[in-house]
Amino acid sequence: MTTPPPAEVLRAFDATGTARPVTGGQGVTWRADDVILKPTWNPAETRWRAGVLAELPDTADFRVARPVPATTGDGTDWVHGGWEGWHVARGREDPHRVDDAVATGLAFHAALRRIDRPGFLDLRDDPWSRADRIAWGEEPAPMADPLLDAILADCRPVRLPSQAVHPDLLGNLLYADGLPPAVIDWPPYWRPVEWAAAVAVVDARCWYDADTGVIDRWSRLPAWPQMLRRALAFRYATDLLRAPDGRASAESRRVHGDLATLLAARGG
Numbered sequence: 001m002t003t004p005p006p007a008e009v010l011r012a013f014d015a016t017g018t019a020r021p022v023t024g025g026q027g028v029t030w031r032a033d034d035v036i037l038k039p040t041w042n043p044a045e046t047r048w049r050a051g052v053l054a055e056l057p058d059t060a061d062f063r064v065a066r067p068v069p070a071t072t073g074d075g076t077d078w079v080h081g082g083w084e085g086w087h088v089a090r091g092r093e094d095p096h097r098v099d100d101a102v103a104t105g106l107a108f109h110a111a112l113r114r115i116d117r118p119g120f121l122d123l124r125d126d127p128w129s130r131a132d133r134i135a136w137g138e139e140p141a142p143m144a145d146p147l148l149d150a151i152l153a154d155c156r157p158v159r160l161p162s163q164a165v166h167p168d169l170l171g172n173l174l175y176a177d178g179l180p181p182a183v184i185d186w187p188p189y190w191r192p193v194e195w196a197a198a199v200a201v202v203d204a205r206c207w208y209d210a211d212t213g214v215i216d217r218w219s220r221l222p223a224w225p226q227m228l229r230r231a232l233a234f235r236y237a238t239d240l241l242r243a244p245d246g247r248a249s250a251e252s253r254r255v256h257g258d259l260a261t262l263l264a265a266r267g268g
Contacts (some may be wrong), residue, residue, distance in 0.1 A: 061107035091174030225268025
């Protein structure tokens with residue numbers, strides 16, 4: 001867990017209570033009153049995301065966590081002192097609700113269809129961004145791995161439009177009675193919406209015991225078999241890049257390998 005936000009940051013985001021750590025994620029998030037505070041890794045990305053979500057209307061199909069502007073003597077900004085603030089959204093996570101996650105993602109992404117591509121995407125060099133480029137053949141894998149090689153060998157070119165998407169929806173939706181799911185912790189990527197849906201299905205199948213029927217239930221989405229392969233390559237390559245020795249854990253190899261075998265048997 002990181003150190004808590006300093007008092008000056010709390011004042012800037014109008015969070016007057018005691019900051020307490022929030023479980024989950026990367027262990028860097030704090031809550032004070034009804035404000036979520038977390039370190040800002042990329043100010044350009046934070047400002048872009050906050051600007052989009054501040055203006056995006058809620059619908060009957062989704063809500064979004066709203067950004068909190070920081071106010072100082074210099075005016076207002078979405079970033080202050082290396083921190084960003086977000087209003088608390090009601091609800092609880094439930095990563096077993098994969099069909100709800102896919103449906104919510106499709107509605108959320110439809111609302112983002114006209115958003116322009118942000119320039120900061122070209123500058124990101126974290127394991128997730130690199131794994132994304134590896135999965136789409138835009139960057140070579142820095143390591144030899146038989147499973148990753150096999151997954152990528154089955155990938156074929158697709159012709160689908162790309163746009164701003166949230167590729168981590170399964171664990172970043174909050175469900176509350178009487179309300180549509182709330183989208184939180186959006187890491188923007190620029191890919192087809194079908195790929196973002198496939199990532200949720202891959203995560204559910206690999207880590208939350210989802211039955212194989214979830215693959216069939218969303219097979220109406222364009223290029224679905226290929227989107228699943230790209231999503232699987234993305235998740236497995238991320239594990240490889242995050243491992244200190246460049247080797248995924250035995251559990252990661254097992255669950256991703258089992259799904260790779262299933263997809264290979266189905267073809268497409």
